Amino acid sequence: MTGTPEDEVLHRFESGVSWITLNRPEAMNAVTWDQRERVIGLLAEASADPDVRAVVITATGKGFCAGADLRGAPAAPAERVVGDVARMIRLGAQRLITAVLDCEKPVIAAVNGTAAGIGAHLALACDLIIAAEPARFIEVFVRRGLVPDGGGAYLLPRLVGPQKAKELMFFGDAVPAAEAERLGLVNKVVPAEALEETAREWAERLAQGPTRALALTKQLVNASLDGDRATALAAEATAQELNMTTADANEGVASFVERRTPKYLGR
Structure with a gap:
């Protein structure tokens, strides 16, 4: 059963920090069209609101975001024409990643579990990444015969270099949190039970800054x-x-x- 966007993306404001929480744990937080639009909207609101001074993106359950869930997307045209796919990517996954990159407040990803596909890129687009020990990052596209979307081929080489980026994208192997920290994909790895508190400490420290x-x-x-x-x-x-x-x-x-x-x- 599908909930409302407000149920599936929780939002709260505390101590100058906007907390955005993906909340479809039964689907490993695979992001729907409605969720994506709500996250984009909340990031735009954070940019415009002078009381918001930092943002945290996190999730409930065991997964941070398992990629895109297209079941909630508008129906595809009966006959696809040249330009349809490019338009869908531009207006969908790319808008989500751009909303994070262009947010005028620092954005922290608190990655609680698996971040795959667009979910990995959502985390990598954030300014700082804190990962729980069980978290994994997976460039899952190759497993489906797909080209990475959501700015993955732009983001990943800038973090780990082109050769390592190609290895991760060509093979699609899961990268555990500790390895992600060693590669420079994440800033800090903490026990799962310390993730929220660590994210709060960092976010509130940023919220007290200039x-x-x-x-x-x-x-x-x-x-x-x-x-x-x-x-x-x-x-x-x-x-x-x-x-x-x-x-x-x-x-x-x-x-x-x-x-x-x-x-x-x-x-």
Whole structure:
């Protein structure tokens, strides 16, 4: 039985942190069309809401996200024409990943279990990844005779290099959490029972930081591998110019001069 999007993607706001939780544990949180749209919407709301200063994406049950569940998607046309598949990918999986990459707040993935296919890419698109010890990452596409979608061939080489990325995508082997940490896919591995608390500690620490400076830093880092040095330095100078108009930048400088702990407001 299918629940509402609000049931299948839980949302709560605590201490400046927007918690987005996939909630279809019986399906290993394979993401439906409705879930995807709700996650995209919540990320857009997080960007626009000055009270939201960090985001956590996690899931219930034993799976983080087992990939796409197309059963809830709009029916495919009776006769497929050239462009239909590209359009579906562009408006579907790619929009989800782009929503994470473009979110103006830092996004943490708290990966509780298996992250496969688009589920793996949802985690890899996040700014920081904390994985529970039972978690696994699987580039499952090759097992189905498919090409990776959701930006996988863009994200993975930037984390592990092209040769390792091709190995993971060509063979589709499961990567345990400890190996994922060694490869640089995740930032930290913790016991399953410590996952939520660790994510909360990191998220609340980010939520107390200079939110606009973090947003600009995220943009610079995400763009750094796509352009040349001159472009990167020009973007850096522009980011500095913008950031110095914020209250938090002024507070940071003042607190340094006055030798006190800064109190950032996210503005």
